[in-house]
Amino acid sequence: MPREEVINAIKSEIESRNLPQEACDRILAFIKQAESSEFPNRDREEQLALILEALPSLEVEQEDSRI
Amino acid sequence: MKIELLGWKAEGLRAPDIEVNLEKNDGSVARVSLLQMPNGTGKTTTLNCLRAAMDGSAESWPEDRVKSYREINGSRDQGLFVATLRVHDTQKIIVEMTFHFNEGVVTYKTTVGSKTEDNYSPPPEVRRYLDPRFSKLLFFDGEMANNLIDGKGTTSASQIIDTFYGLYHLSELKENARLSYELHEKRAGAKGAAQLTKLIGRRNSLREKSQQLKHQAETQEARLVVLRHESARINVELEEHLLKSGQFREEEIRVQEERDQASSRLEGAFHQVDLIFPDPFAIWPPLAAEVHDLVESLDRLKLTAQSSRLFLEDLVHESVCVCDRTMDSAARTSILKRADQTLEDAVNAYLKSLKRQIQPYAKESPSVFGEAVDRIVAADDDLSKAGNALENIRVRAAATGDEEVGKKKDQLEKIQEEIDALESSVETARRFTKTGDDEHCGCIDYFEKRLKEAENELARLSGTRDLKHRTDTLIQVIDAAYKQAHALLKDDVVRRANERLLQILRYNPVQIRDIGESVQLEGRGGASVGQTLAVGYVFLAGLLYEGGNQFPLVVDSPVGSLDDEARKELGGLIPILVKQMVGFVIATERKWFVDPLADASDGDLLYLTHLRINEYTKEIIADLKGNKRSSSDNGILLEGRDAFMALGEGVEETT
Numbered sequence: 214m215p216r217e218e219v220i221n222a223i224k225s226e227i228e229s230r231n232l233p234q235e236a237c238d239r240i241l242a243f244i245k246q247a248e249s250s251e252f253p254n255r256d257r258e259e260q261l262a263l264i265l266e267a268l269p270s271l272e273v274e275q276e277d278s279r280i
Numbered sequence: 281m282k283i284e285l286l287g288w289k290a291e292g293l294r295a296p297d298i299e300v301n302l303e304k305n306d307g308s309v310a311r312v313s314l315l316q317m318p319n320g321t322g323k324t325t326t327l328n329c330l331r332a333a334m335d336g337s338a339e340s341w342p343e344d345r346v347k348s349y350r351e352i353n354g355s356r357d358q359g360l361f362v363a364t365l366r367v368h369d370t371q372k373i374i375v376e377m378t379f380h381f382n383e384g385v386v387t388y389k390t391t392v393g394s395k396t397e398d399n400y401s402p403p404p405e406v407r408r409y410l411d412p413r414f415s416k417l418l419f420f421d422g423e424m425a426n427n428l429i430d431g432k433g434t435t436s437a438s439q440i441i442d443t444f445y446g447l448y449h450l451s452e453l454k455e456n457a458r459l460s461y462e463l464h465e466k467r468a469g470a471k472g473a474a475q476l477t478k479l480i481g482r483r484n485s486l487r488e489k490s491q492q493l494k495h496q497a498e499t500q501e502a503r504l505v506v507l508r509h510e511s512a513r514i515n516v517e518l519e520e521h522l523l524k525s526g527q528f529r530e531e532e533i534r535v536q537e538e539r540d541q542a543s544s545r546l547e548g549a550f551h552q553v554d555l556i557f558p559d560p561f562a563i564w565p566p567l568a569a570e571v572h573d574l575v576e577s578l579d580r581l582k583l584t585a586q587s588s589r590l591f592l593e594d595l596v597h598e599s600v601c602v603c604d605r606t607m608d609s610a611a612r613t614s615i616l617k618r619a620d621q622t623l624e625d626a627v628n629a630y631l632k633s634l635k636r637q638i639q640p641y642a643k644e645s646p647s648v649f650g651e652a653v654d655r656i657v658a659a660d661d662d663l664s665k666a667g668n669a670l671e672n673i674r675v676r677a678a679a680t681g682d683e684e685v686g687k688k689k690d691q692l693e694k695i696q697e698e699i700d701a702l703e704s705s706v707e708t709a710r711r712f713t714k715t716g717d718d719e720h721c722g723c724i725d726y727f728e729k730r731l732k733e734a735e736n737e738l739a740r741l742s743g744t745r746d747l748k749h750r751t752d753t754l755i756q757v758i759d760a761a762y763k764q765a766h767a768l769l770k771d772d773v774v775r776r777a778n779e780r781l782l783q784i785l786r787y788n789p790v791q792i793r794d795i796g797e798s799v800q801l802e803g804r805g806g807a808s809v810g811q812t813l814a815v816g817y818v819f820l821a822g823l824l825y826e827g828g829n830q831f832p833l834v835v836d837s838p839v840g841s842l843d844d845e846a847r848k849e850l851g852g853l854i855p856i857l858v859k860q861m862v863g864f865v866i867a868t869e870r871k872w873f874v875d876p877l878a879d880a881s882d883g884d885l886l887y888l889t890h891l892r893i894n895e896y897t898k899e900i901i902a903d904l905k906g907n908k909r910s911s912s913d914n915g916i917l918l919e920g921r922d923a924f925m926a927l928g929e930g931v932e933e934t935t
Contacts (some may be wrong), residue, residue, distance in 0.1 A: 215446065215449070216445050216446065216765070216767040216769070217447070218445070218764075218768045218769055219445070219447065219450070219761070219765045220770075221765075222392055222760075222761035222762070222764035222765040223758075223761045224755065225761075225764065226757045226760045226761045226764070227757060230753070230756075231756065232753070232757070236754075236757075239455070240480075240754075240757070240758075243453055244446075244450065244453065245448045247449040247452060247453070248408055248446055248449060249404045249405075249407075249408070251404055251407075256462065261453070261457060261460055261635050262460075264457075264754060265457070265747070265750045265751065265754065268750040268753050268754060269750075269753070270746050270749070270750070271745055271746045271749040271750075
């Protein structure tokens, strides 16, 4: 598991930017797997795609800023 | 995680064939194992093989490097190195490296329990700690502690924290995100837009320039720390020299006192300004008069009373109250009854309090803030005068032909010249961009802004704006999280190390101020060699043994060229800080080091002497009379303090 300080820092940054909790979970999953040293490139790409997918799109952000 | 090094075995390599078992009879390992290996017994070969056995790095060694491990004039086509580790007191991990000299490759076998695999494959939970970024920190030499303090080493203190706490995984995620985005961008660019290709080139060159400037600024900042440290040290030496020299003694003492007093006054004045800052009336007294007039006017107008009454009188005509209750006759009566008091009370109380607060400033008294600033200016003037007076003493001392003063003054001037040039360069690099900056300027902010523009333009042209937006968001989150986590962990490391330093350097304490490229110490003077070593070892040991972790420390020449005092200090320190140290030493390192080390280890020290067997050493080995721990046709390992201490003392070391 990543260090508590790392987990808390990511959680706090995600919350302060009002980003989805799912993005936080996926970032932490990525780091957890990276720590295990068994993280083939293909898996890395897949997990990265999942993180990016969980982050708000440009369109959503622009809508939010208009509101 | 607890990892112990139980021993190793070498065959057919440049080092003599030997098996080194570090286990004691009860199966535990000694707190300190000292392995004396005279020149020619393959110390470097053994250390490199141990490192490669732990981190699996020999798989990627180039052919000529592998071949260079072949025994000199040897006929064997294969060599073998086997390292044995133990995890959590129970699980043995045996890593076997076979050197195929004809092919120039090394192959691995890993045995965990009863299972053997034909590759390098320690269990995943252990592998993290055997990663080269981590395991390289388990192998250090006497210079590493010094390098940590002066920042001259290849690994910065800050990086070591990132390595121990796995913060580099955050950087990896960031880098993965960046590369992945660039791949998408490239694919979009492959559609043929020449403009896009040109823009990618510009973006890359801007990024390269920005990174180059950041690296340069960091290197210069690290150098500045070293130079300021050096300058402070020479200044202290110079002052001490002048005090000793007699001729300027009284004057020097007087000016130093004046300087210290001015410095203390300056600190006091700054502290006072800190206290004044939250009070706007103290900073600018005319504001008090303005506010006073405003409060008086409000009082005269009775504005607050009127506005609150009017609001409540209007409210009773509504069908529903502001609190969502229906406005019935009872509510109307109650509201009108209190209409004169409700808001007025609170506002009046606030105005009265404000009046009280500004009362002291209403008189035409001098500005408190202005007085504090005057005190800062005066103390700063005095400090400058004292500095000039000290400089004047040095000039006069140098003029009298005092070579030492002249030499130190020259050194200081050279250092100051370098400091001025570096400060100017760093200032340019770190400032915000300004009008007139162009691509020849050294300002990081300028290149970062141009880079951002180029990236946005690229995203627009390549149709990857959304992906760019998400990637940027991720990178921002990771950057901020890294800064937050790194700062917390670093503060904790500093706090723990300082607590430990107070315990072990009770009579001559030194404290860590901060950890950046180097471990920065409190105070302007330099630390002694012993203190520097203590800080380096405490810093590393604090990380290695944090939270119940335990790793072996393999130290090449633990005392190297240290003087007698520093050797004694280090000898007494190591067993307090580490749980398993394997030190590779030569005979000249024993003096002043081994006895304090043995005392501090409470006897938990294994003395080993490793010699190559040849015609010349056979007699020496017989004279040493140690217990044979293992042997082969060309090497022997002796156990025991007597043999260890006798080598080189009448018993020749050269093999």
